[in-house]
Amino acid sequence: MKIKLTSVYVDDQDKALRFYTEVLGFAKKVDFSQGPYRWLTVASPEEPDGTELQLALNNNPAAKAYQQAMFQQRQPAAMFFTDDVKGDYERIKARGAEFTMPPTDVTASIIAMLNDTCGNLIQLTQLARHSL
Amino acid sequence: MTDREHYAPGPARGAQVRKDGEKWTLILVRELRHSPEKVWQALTDPAQLREWAPFEADGSLGTAGTTVKLTTVGAPTPLVSETTVTRADAPKALEYKWGGFDMRWELEDLGGQTRLTLWTNIGHRFISMGAAGWHICFDVLDHLLGGTPIGRMVGPDAMKFGGWQRLNAEYAKQFGIETINWPPRAGQKP
Numbered sequence: 001m002k003i004k005l006t007s008v009y010v011d012d013q014d015k016a017l018r019f020y021t022e023v024l025g026f027a028k029k030v031d032f033s034q035g036p037y038r039w040l041t042v043a044s045p046e047e048p049d050g051t052e053l054q055l056a057l058n059n060n061p062a063a064k065a066y067q068q069a070m071f072q073q074r075q076p077a078a079m080f081f082t083d084d085v086k087g088d089y090e091r092i093k094a095r096g097a098e099f100t101m102p103p104t105d106v107t108a109s110i111i112a113m114l115n116d117t118c119g120n121l122i123q124l125t126q127l128a129r130h131s132l
Numbered sequence: 133m134t135d136r137e138h139y140a141p142g143p144a145r146g147a148q149v150r151k152d153g154e155k156w157t158l159i160l161v162r163e164l165r166h167s168p169e170k171v172w173q174a175l176t177d178p179a180q181l182r183e184w185a186p187f188e189a190d191g192s193l194g195t196a197g198t199t200v201k202l203t204t205v206g207a208p209t210p211l212v213s214e215t216t217v218t219r220a221d222a223p224k225a226l227e228y229k230w231g232g233f234d235m236r237w238e239l240e241d242l243g244g245q246t247r248l249t250l251w252t253n254i255g256h257r258f259i260s261m262g263a264a265g266w267h268i269c270f271d272v273l274d275h276l277l278g279g280t281p282i283g284r285m286v287g288p289d290a291m292k293f294g295g296w297q298r299l300n301a302e303y304a305k306q307f308g309i310e311t312i313n314w315p316p317r318a319g320q321k322p
Contacts, residue, residue, distance in 0.1 A: 033258040034287055035186050035265075036231020037207040059213065059231065 004051060005041065008077045009058035009067050010118035013040050016055040019117055023095045024080075026053070044080075053078065058119065067119050074100065076113060077120035085110045085126035136282040141271055141295040144302035147263045149256075156256040158263055162270045164246045166277045168239040171246045172223035174273060175237055184273040186265060186286040193228060196220040202230055206287020260311045264299035265290055 010016035017040060020026045026042040029052050033039070041052040058064055070077060082088050085103045089112050093099060100121060101113035110126045150157040164171055174180040176194035181187070187202040196217050204211040211231065219227035219236075226237040233252050240247040248270075254262045268290050275282045290296045304311035 031257070033255060033261065034207055034291075035204045035211075035262075036213065036233050037204050037211045038255070038258075039208050056209075059211075 005054055006051065006078065007054040007056045008116070008118075008120055008122075009060075009063050010055050010116070010120070011058055012118060013038055013055055013057050016040075016116070016118045017042070019097075020053070020055060023092060023097050024116075024122075025091070055118075071119060071121060074113070074121060076123035077116075079123040079125055081125050081127070083126065085112055085124050088112075088124055135275065135280055136285075139271070139275075139282050139285075139295075141268055141299055144263070144267065144299050144306055147267070147303060147306070149259055149307045151256075154256075155253055156259055157251055157253050158259050158266075160250045160252075160263065160266050160270070162248050162274075163242065164248055164274055164277060166246060167244055168223035168241050168246045170277060171239055171248055172226075174277060175226055175239075176220070176222075180276070182284070183276050183281055184269055184284055186269060187230060193217055193226065194220050194222060200228070204231070204287075205284070206289070256309065257311075260300050260304035260307055260309060263303040263307075264296050267299050267303075268293075268296060 017028060017031075020042045021028060025045070027045045027048065029041045029043040029048075031038070031040050038057065040055045042055065043050060043052050058067060067077065089099065089103050092114065097114050098117075099112060099114045101111070103110050103112045103124075103126075108128050110128065112124045113121050114124070116122050146161045148159045150159060172194070174184065176192050178189045178191060181189050181193075186206075187204050190201045190203075191198060193200055194217075196219055198217050199214060200217065201212050201214050204213075213229070213231045215229045217226070217228045219225055223239050225239070226235075228235050230252075233254060236251040238249045238251075240249070250266065252262070265286065268285050272282055272285055285293065300311055
């Protein structure tokens, strides 16, 4: 048994695909549809066969309420790890993303937060190097 | 189950694509040797829909203003969408939504037979897959109405079936689009 997939709800899958690939820099992994259902995932180009992120259409009233409440409380819907949060911040910001928090030192890590334009806040995390 | 085992869909036919900017509409036409009244029942009655349609309905689709929950059969995670029937002129015209798709059915009486037309919008990358799926559904519907049901073939049951893959390729060619390979190979970028 493996953890192979995590999901975020998005309000528009085409828009989400553009944001997660063109702005964040992930790569489309799987995209198929059955009737109105569309299974859409992206993966990191650094780890093409690694964990996938499903961009799931939020057509569920309960999930919509949860998503909005999380957004209002500034809770991230997903968290991505990086070795260079400042570099990613500059790169992603240059592509037009809105950061709600610039790279900020917190306990054991540096974090930044951005709006994915599809209803979510996304956190970027760089773990602090351990000094032995 | 013998009829189901022997079933093989005919060539791709009776489908058109209308392109209106980003919105593409799939138009499917099928002539059925049954009366519009009989076809209407199969389009609206939940028990009959269960025998051929790619979704289940929790109530009749036959009355305008009714709200019905449609469950997509075989979706990788449960997908239930609520729709309100916006038009139900028995046995001629029926309109509702399936998820984000408009569904408009028209039944034309050809002297006791029916020319059935479906207009539905669908993401254009998947439009040949939709045409292939509906083609098989209409074959199953035809068997059902003729009293020799072969059982619903939708979702994964249809896709793993060689006839579906051939139809998908044929419709993609007719529509002048590229379709994705199915099943996807590891690492494929569709």
